[in-house]
Amino acid sequence: MEARRQELLNQGYQEVYTKTKVLTDAVMHYCPGCGHGTTHRLIAEVIDEMGIQDNVVGVSPVGCSVLAYNYFDVDFQEAAHGRAPAVATAVKRLNPDTFVFTYQGDGDLAAIGTAETIHAANRGENITMIFVNNGIYGMTGGQMAPTTLVGMKSATTPYGRRVDLNGFPLRMTELLSTLPGTYYVTRQSVQNPAAVRKAKAAIRKAFENQKLKKGLSFVEILSNCNSGWKMTPVAANKWMEDNMMPNYPIGDIKVDGKICEGITAERLVLDHPLTVMQ
């Protein structure tokens, strides 16, 4: 890879964009257009910029990002399905000066691992949790997630999610913001450069917060799942903006341990989730 780079530079090409050194050379298995790749890169850039590559442990989930440990050039543990917050709790408790982050999807964090998520947050564990929400189970083939929108089609809701049958979309970020153990709670997205810049700032803050030892930092990243949604990446991003974002509004909910200005009870409790038609 380095030889090819030199060759191109010698031919007069100018280097404008490089792979961050905290990512390995492994070729990612993610679908083109998916938010995981971008999110990985943002985390890796933050680790690089903070100079903590030698003092960080990541915990990967079960789901699309199960192999995250192959992509980050940092020490990594692969947790059982949903258990990353419990795993990370112990890593941090036993290594309090090490930066610890979890990386989970919606099935892992908000369905099978709900208990571990809530209790890690409630204990105020000094960790960073990254939550990629694409409203569907990607790896197992597009089944309903707890975050699937009402009316949204999936392999197990072929006629659309029904509240009477499947309950409501679960908004973990709003829920966790109400716990005193969380210090920073935000929802971001990575579908365009402006969003990416904001998401990176949020991830940086979530990592920096670990130095303060004041509680858990939680960053939800809204992502498309173009394969699962059966759309092109561009269409999937548009669909995400039109349908996911009204249900999962972007922005900070809690900063420095305080609920942000303008976050009203009505904002936190969305009692009539919007219905989408696919």
Add this chain to the structure above:
Amino acid sequence: MAKELKLMKGNEAIARAMIASGTDGYFGYPITPQSEVMETLMAEKPWETTGMTVLQAESEVASINMVYGGAATGKKVATSSSSPGISLMQEGLTYLAGAEIPCLIVNVMRGGPGLGTIQPSQSDYFQSTKGGGHGDYQLYTLAPASVQEMYDFVFDAWDIAFKYRNPVLILSDGAIGQCMEKLYTRDYVPRWTEEERRANAPWGTWGKPATRDHNIITSLELDSARQEVFNLKLQKKYAEMKEKEVRFEALNCDDAEYIIVAYGSSSRIAMKAMQMAREKGIKVGLFRLITLFPFPTKQLAEIAKKVKGILCVEMSAGQMIEDVRLATSCGVKTEHFGRFGGIIPTPGEVLEALENKIIK
């Protein structure tokens, strides 16, 4: 802290041994009859003395995954529970075995199935030695029969766990857990320093220095050929344990015409039954299993050649007896005697079973 003579419950001995053996962390969830383990740890506040971390988790599922996370950083991490809680931990146990993470799990058994009873039982033998969770794996399984062994085996567990990079299970029961006996405590083993941790667990995830590749702790391998190689590696490790780490105690087996095979609290009852039999002039020996995996197959087979019959005593419907019959190739009359549901057999009942099922 220096050696002391104490009177102590088995559960308390486990907790004190964890502190004294340089354990870095304990994660648990209360369940009868082993709650004294965490209660003792919380009362002792080892975080103020040895620096050991103690945390009450939200469930056994969380506990065992905390063990996974902590132990995967190359530290000595333990949990304890009782049968229903251990069932909940099976997922974590197979991941721990699959990721080759050294750690300590203590099961103070109670009767089942289901919620069962809070009274002592030994009906988790299959779960402990025949897998429990999915996949081909083994836990090195120690069965203490006294409060002193509850204490000592915690120290032994750390040696085995790190030598083989394998989880170690101490399989006890409510009787030994609740019983108080005389105990000689040991000199404290200090917790590992940062340098010792790195030397003893070079595979651990504590932050990747520039001098090495990133360490990955995982039990996932999507390439079947590589997974098979890994499975074979595990089997080789278990074979080495069978070769080198078998433990048992043979009492009065040299001249015995009959032997009783038992472990844990049943072996104590069987020892009394053996004494009663000898007083009656019946030559009975006791073969006590200390490791359930690896099972002392060769050693038992050797003794079995010389006897007329074997009585297996276990507080179960007869689980250990399967391994006894395998060890002896069913070459000698072998029967099971046990009680269920938290009923502990009396020495008299054991002797009666020996006379009726084996000698008659």
Add this chain to the structure above:
Amino acid sequence: MTEEIIIAGFGGQGVLSMGKILAYSGVMQDKEVSWMPSYGPEMRGGTANVSVIISDERISSPIINQFDTAIILNQQSLDKFEHSVKPGGLLIYDPNGITHEPTRKDINIYKIAATAKAQELGISKVFNMVVLGGFLKLKPIVDKQYIHEGLEHSLPQRHWNLIPQNEEAIEIGKTLIEPVQTI
């Protein structure tokens, strides 16, 4: 020497702690000991019992069903354990609340009116030590100095000021115990 003892009564009568003090005294005298309680739902307000073994040799089973001595503090326990005393063994009971006296003819039976005496002297908290004193009078299996050490190890340090009162209660028990039937 091996002495196998059952102590049984109501929860709250100090049955388990009496057993623990006796066992700890045995430890201090370098004997082998075991202390095996009944536990679980029985612990919560109902009957409580504990088997204590003190021996010069390695103890085989801490779980036993035949006893050299039964120390009985209520009617239910008398009904449950009278038949478990070995022939020629010893049964000690407190007559308080006993409506059916023991009937065995092949064992030694003693009574100790510890409840009444402790109330009379206003030392109900150390009632169990009065009973222990009665037992030690008949079976001095641990020496006085080790009882002192046993008390020190069994009681939290903040209660060590109560040790003299406990020892006094043991002495009272020694004078209080009286034979009902000796064989």
